[in-house]
Amino acid sequence: MDTAVARVADWWRRVLASDVLHSFRSSRLVMLSAAVAAIYFSGAMLAPWLAPQDPFDLAKLQLLDAFTPPVWMEGGEARFPLGSDNQGRDVLSTIMFGSRVSLLVGVASVLFAMLLGVTLGLISGYVGGSVDAFIMRVADIQLSFPAILIALLIDGMVRLAIPGSRHTELAVLVLILSIGLSFWVQYARTVRGVTMVEKNKEYVLAARVIGVPPALIMLRHVLPNVMGPTLVIATINLATAVITEATLSFLGVGVPPTQPSLGTLIRIGNDFLFSGEWWITIFPGAALAILVLSVNLLGDWLRDALNPKLR
Amino acid sequence: MSSAPRLVEITDLKRYFDVSSPWLNRVIEGRPRQIVKAVDGVSFGIAKGETFSLVGESGCGKSTVARLVVGLYPPSGGRIAFEGKEIGEDRTARAQVQSRMQMIFQDPYASLNPRWRVEDIIAEPIHTRKLIEGKKAIRDRVGELLSQVRLAPADMDKYPHEFSGGQRQRISIARALAGQPEFLVCDEPTSALDVSVQAQILNLMVELQQKFGLTYLFISHNLAVVFHLSTRVGVMYLGKLVEWADTAHLFERPRHPYTRMLLDTIPDLDLTGRQRQPVGGEVPSPINPPSGCSFHPRCPFATERCRAEPPNLRDVSGSSVACHAVEEGRI
Numbered sequence: 001m002d003t004a005v006a007r008v009a010d011w012w013r014r015v016l017a018s019d020v021l022h023s024f025r026s027s028r029l030v031m032l033s034a035a036v037a038a039i040y041f042s043g044a045m046l047a048p049w050l051a052p053q054d055p056f057d058l059a060k061l062q063l064l065d066a067f068t069p070p071v072w073m074e075g076g077e078a079r080f081p082l083g084s085d086n087q088g089r090d091v092l093s094t095i096m097f098g099s100r101v102s103l104l105v106g107v108a109s110v111l112f113a114m115l116l117g118v119t120l121g122l123i124s125g126y127v128g129g130s131v132d133a134f135i136m137r138v139a140d141i142q143l144s145f146p147a148i149l150i151a152l153l154i155d156g157m158v159r160l161a162i163p164g165s166r167h168t169e170l171a172v173l174v175l176i177l178s179i180g181l182s183f184w185v186q187y188a189r190t191v192r193g194v195t196m197v198e199k200n201k202e203y204v205l206a207a208r209v210i211g212v213p214p215a216l217i218m219l220r221h222v223l224p225n226v227m228g229p230t231l232v233i234a235t236i237n238l239a240t241a242v243i244t245e246a247t248l249s250f251l252g253v254g255v256p257p258t259q260p261s262l263g264t265l266i267r268i269g270n271d272f273l274f275s276g277e278w279w280i281t282i283f284p285g286a287a288l289a290i291l292v293l294s295v296n297l298l299g300d301w302l303r304d305a306l307n308p309k310l311r
Numbered sequence: 312m313s314s315a316p317r318l319v320e321i322t323d324l325k326r327y328f329d330v331s332s333p334w335l336n337r338v339i340e341g342r343p344r345q346i347v348k349a350v351d352g353v354s355f356g357i358a359k360g361e362t363f364s365l366v367g368e369s370g371c372g373k374s375t376v377a378r379l380v381v382g383l384y385p386p387s388g389g390r391i392a393f394e395g396k397e398i399g400e401d402r403t404a405r406a407q408v409q410s411r412m413q414m415i416f417q418d419p420y421a422s423l424n425p426r427w428r429v430e431d432i433i434a435e436p437i438h439t440r441k442l443i444e445g446k447k448a449i450r451d452r453v454g455e456l457l458s459q460v461r462l463a464p465a466d467m468d469k470y471p472h473e474f475s476g477g478q479r480q481r482i483s484i485a486r487a488l489a490g491q492p493e494f495l496v497c498d499e500p501t502s503a504l505d506v507s508v509q510a511q512i513l514n515l516m517v518e519l520q521q522k523f524g525l526t527y528l529f530i531s532h533n534l535a536v537v538f539h540l541s542t543r544v545g546v547m548y549l550g551k552l553v554e555w556a557d558t559a560h561l562f563e564r565p566r567h568p569y570t571r572m573l574l575d576t577i578p579d580l581d582l583t584g585r586q587r588q589p590v591g592g593e594v595p596s597p598i599n600p601p602s603g604c605s606f607h608p609r610c611p612f613a614t615e616r617c618r619a620e621p622p623n624l625r626d627v628s629g630s631s632v633a634c635h636a637v638e639e640g641r642i
Contacts, residue, residue: 202418203422205422206416206483206486209409209412209413210435210439210486211410211440
């Protein structure tokens with residue numbers, strides 16, 4: 001136990017002294033986007049406690065409150081800082097709850113894609129031969145379809161296979177799986193490349209001579225070396241996954257209206273854009289844009305910080 | 312030659328690598344299949360407790376032999392026997408034999424995982440084969456191994472980048488010893504080190520050999536190192552063994568023209584000023600080896616027969632030599 005504590009302490013000391021932290025602190029833009037992302041994540045996670053209103057508690061919703069403009073406009077109310085939508089829900093609260101769904105789907109699908117891609121990439125690179133050829137051809141085929149198309153395809157198949165009411169319950173899970181499945185290729189390719197370099201290094205050969213089983217060599221020797229590039233892809237992918245989810249929800253095949261994500265909110269508000277109630281769609285849209293931008297900037301920074309060749 | 316029981320017996324060992332272009336290129340561009348015969352029929356035996364060295368220029372296949380022996384590559388042909396039992400396809404039997412062998416690699420900067428602590432690196436064979444149970448016992452054992460290679464037991468908490476090349480090679484040796492091997496394959500263990508450090512590592516290896524009764528297969532291109540360390544020496548050229556003999560005998564009376572050329576390149580401190588014959592030419596491509604004796608394009612004694620007929624190893628007064636000229640008594 002003592003050594004475990006010492007290890008964490010040592011690791012932390014190395015993090016504090018590292019170039020990565022230095023490059024983080026030397027860029028204001030990066031710190032700003034990290035702060036924005038942190039606000040989003042904490043706001044989304046703590047939405048049930050922070051949000052001014054529970055937009056899903058039907059008992060508290062008043063249809064009379066519908067279409068209240070933002071607080072600074074004529075007719076605005078302090079109860080609805082960013083206005084209210086067609087059902088009298090507070091737009092700020094729906095955005096907080098909506099980012100919750102968006103981020104949940106984004107993070108979970110990225111984790112799923114990462115798990116799948118890293119595993120397949122490790123196997124592909126380490127085993128090689130016909131296994132490698134097979135996995136990489138599947139990846140090639142998948143790459144020739146746009147991610148949205150694959151997600152739509154999977155979603156459509158699940159809708160056929162599972163009847164309507166059950167489908168609503170499973171919608172978020174299906175969304176996570178379909179977005180995850182359309183993103184694994186990037187991880188697999190990157191990890192495969194790194195694995196092919198690492199597996200011929202002498203320390204891996206030494207482990208083979210010692211008799212360490214292949215699965216353990218992949219896990220303990222190769223995996224730590226692929227985590228850097230994987231992390232970079234994951235951060236950039238998170239933004240793409242959130243966008244993909246929003247697109248699918250906007251098209252009406254994503255999450256059901258009972259648990260709206262940012263994409264669903266934009267779609268709902270879109271119907272009222274031309275009748276003058278612009279805040280219902282613009283605010284969720286801006287929220288999505290800022291979230292994606294800050295995560296993307298973080299990803300770009302991480303890529304440069306972890307790649308010594310670019311510095 | 313030596314009548315002591317052989318620990319390792321290698322018979323007609325072969326390893327071919329397919330370096331052909333991809334199938335589509337071969338079909339459309341009409342390119343042939345290309346096979347590199349990295350090791351092409353090598354046979355030798357190593358007695359218990361001795362050091363058998365393989366020497367030769369880069370690309371002659373000596374490292375491939377080392378990797379074949381420890382099982383990193385499957386052989387394309389031939390047999391490797393350990394204590395008279397052939398190491399075959401059977402996995403459990405293989406694993407059992409291989410647990411008695413360890414390997415020391417050439418590059419001490421690449422052979423230690425940079426993300427692991429020395430303790431974990433050295434304990435890897437112990438964990439893998441469950442030689443010792445319990446954290447405390449393993450730490451004690453790692454400390455003991457570190458002292459055996461003249462490092463401080465406290466070094467186990469450091470990372471490899473905190474050590475010099477020579478110290479790293481000591482860590483490599485400690486890791487090999489942790490598996491309690493009887494047979495150590497050393498693939499140019501000192502070629503990446505400074506000359507002064509080389510001597511320390513070699514002395515340590517000799518000392519450990521005496522202490523634990525180890526048997527070494529030593530791969531090197533450095534003849535001075537080989538002379539210092541080995542019981543017997545085999546000279547490889549283009550995937551084949553061209554001569555082998557007891558060390559003293561080989562250095563005193565080299566028979567094969569290639570061995571003579573190699574020995575001529577060793578500098579001496581006497582500054583005798585004697586005329587040396589530089590090693591002319593380069594090692595031919597193993598993809599298209601010369602016909603007959605593969606050394607004939609560089610050999611001053613080559614005849615028509617050398618160009619046509621590959622020579623076999625023959626016993627010639629204490630040495631085993633594959634050379635037509637020696638066999639015919641021309642040199």
